[in-house]
Amino acid sequence: MSTLERTLGLIKPDAVRAGKSREIMQLAELSGFQLLAKKTLQLSQERAEEFYAEHQGKPFFPGLVGFMTSGPLYAMVLGREDAVKSWRGLMGPTNSLTAREQQPTCLRALYGTNGTQNATHGSDSSASANREIAFFFPELQPDALEGPEATATYLQENLNPTLLKGLTELAREKPSSNPREVLRSLAFWLLENNPNKPHVMEPEGDASQPMVEEPDDD
Structure with a gap:
């Protein structure tokens, strides 16, 4: 009996700007992944530094943070058997230029720009996946997939x-x-008495002002 594993997948700002988000999601689903959750957001510098804290002090760190805060990204919870390894295999080598030489049909070869702007991110272990999913999806409740x-x-x-x-x-x-x-x-x-019962809050400011929609990737 196969076991469903979860991993975090990010579609980075370069691929979002290029309008490739939906295409990447479709390729993930065609590769056997279930898209369990997704959201679009833009990282602040503080949040990007927190997410990549293990790389702090390395020469590429400022450029990485600058890139990851440069525009909207998609965060996804992907599920399938052996999800961590499978997603990293689908993404391909970290450097997009290397990916085009070694694995021309992988996601980073198809949609990445260079070594830093490489279109996608994936957790490198089950432990990292749990931590990274909690970082982007703190609202998700634990379920049987976590044991x-x-x-x-x-x-x-x-x-x-x-x-x-x-x-x-x-x-x-x-x-x-x-x-x-x-x-x-x-x-x-x-x-x-449900503690998670939603509460309707009155909007602040001028209610006549239109709401700002989340950016689309088309």
Whole structure:
């Protein structure tokens, strides 16, 4: 039985500017990856330095940070068996010029510019993938893909306290002896007291001003 592994994939600003984001995503899916999550964003200098902290002090670091903050990028959570190794294989050599010589059909050969502006990024290990996914997708909840221990920890820290409060409230009110009514009452309580329930906030400033849309890569 195959195991679904996750990895982080980035489509860097050079490929986004060239309008190749959707094409790269389609090639990823044709190569067997599931696109589990995606978002477009632009890194601040502080966030880029944090993401590439392991390279701080190296000669190429300022140029790397400058490039990664130069425009929007796409962050993706990619899933398939052996995802980390497979995505890195699909990307090809780090230097796009080398990639064109050694692996002309890889992503960096097709869409990269040079050694630094190489179109894509991928995690180099499962541990890096978990850390990098959390960096770009802190809102994602742990699931079975991360193993039973992570799931148990999440349930213990996040679900159990809310469920305990609901059961305590249910015992206090004693709505009915009918099991279905009891479950209905608990369900309504959980809906009303969900800590992740979205709240509508009034927009600041002049509400007549149009919203700024996220940049498209076409």
